[in-house]
Amino acid sequence: MKGVINMHIIVLIKQVPDSREYVRIREDGTLDRERVRAVINDCDKNALEAALQLKEKFGSKITVVSMGPPKAEDALKEALAMGADEAILISDRRLRGSDTLATSYVLYKAIERLGHYDLIICGIESSDGGTAQVGPELAEFLGIPQATFVDEFKVIGGYVEAKRLVEGGYEKLRIKMPVLLTIMKNANNPRVTTFSGILKAVKKQVVMWTIDDVGAEEKKVGLAGSPTKIMKVEKLSFQRKRLMIEGETADEVVDNLLKRLVEDGVIRGGY
């Protein structure tokens, strides 16, 4: 049934520090990003994989969109190598310090410029910010419905049927397209970039847009356009009394520990 529906799918991706690597925090609380490898945010790959599977089924066009520093181009190139058709990076010094509202505003302006679309897919949250807010805020700006925390979905006619995970269970929704979905990690297994994919991607260009290109107002982006401000950053102290439980044998250690716990009143018994 290839080519029955020809959809335009937009996938949002973010480049983040590799969470598997050790990130050093400087004394002033800022993040030492220099030695940290930047990668595509984990669940954004699941979002792209979901789009690629739809493309294989229905012959869709996939546009990946990201906002970030110029080096985020690498993440978009990887997305092209995985099989995306077009890639757009919104990069502009004036975007620095954008919070989720400012970010979703810029993405909204960019997506408006892209014209017609049927589906927007993103990961549920970024591994570095973890707010899960940009997707729903963007959907609000665009005036389209959303389904968040989506585990599985299918496209039927002009509708998406999505299963979203909720505490202790799930909800199934039928939503008219266009719709924005945020996809869980583990929703699928993102494909690995192949050599031929990389070769194909070499010929493709990442399109660079500034805020002027998308028509975003300067006062609504960056630090100035962000309602939330970081007031201070502090190290978190977890320190407790750290009493060493000693003993000659494991028996003794366990006896001494249990005595303490009974004294504290957290367990009760014959000690």
Next chain:
Amino acid sequence: MTGYSGVWVYAEHRNGVISKNTLEILGKGRELADKLCVELSAVLFGCNVSSSANVLTIYGADKVYVTDDEKLRNYKTRTYARLMTELILKHKPEIVLFTASTTGRDLAPRVAARLRTGLTANCIDLDIGDFEDKETGRRYEKILYQIVPAFGGNVVATIVTPFNRPQMATVRPGVFPPPEKIFRKGEIVLFKPEAIDVDEEVEVLEVNRGQEESSLENAKIVVGGGLGVGGPEGFKLLKELADSLGGCVGATRPVTDAGWMPYDSMIGESGRTIRPDLYIACGISGALHHMIGVRGSRKIVAINNDPKAPIFEAADYIVIGDLFQIVPKLTEKVKKYVGAL
């Protein structure tokens, strides 16, 4: 920001039963409202929910705004977001809090974007204080401090929303203790909009909600395991200890990532937050992701064979040794002498 006053809590419920996490933020909301000398209100939407409103006043709300309508039987993002926005615009609260549940995290950003205001995600603490804008030198009094873990949890950041109202935040479930009943004389205000703007583009096909809270979150005693436990076999030892104490077993993120334990047993920043009387951490190094989830525990025992394990910094009692020796011994002695609380 004149004209904006009051602290609001969006109340989540299941068939009218108010969620425990809602009561937690209601307790914190009471504290914030008292610091600001303003009213605390709760907002309750649903179908046949009016009778639950008094639960919210019992736990501290001065006022409960209720919209009880057949059209609100199933939660729909845009229907609820439109209604919430309408209510906020009408009454102008200065602070609006949501639980960081799958509903709160779905709804709050939609409302914040409609109102073009700030929203801080997954707060682990809230407070009231002043903020000085370094650029203009202007001082803003009695602002909401929204405290969140940053950079993977190594540090905490205090976020403020000084120039926009309302100040909005979602709060991580479990970070505040459940409040005491204070039997406040509250006022129930029925909010009946002219028409509820239902999202016709979304149809709820099925709702299947099991138990909301895991037994982990309610357990008085929790035994947690990290990679040091070595595999699913090792977790059987932890389970035996937990059983002997009438407690539950939890795990760190690397453990659930490895599939040794189910995903919903993950304790930590992106998992569950627990506040047991006793937490026994076995073979856990003490990554900050994990520690954020256990910092509310009354007593923490850490068992680890590495004397340099960072978890010992955060422990009340340190046991340096082989958990495969200590844990079974502990189980044996508990069974013999100790009755669980």
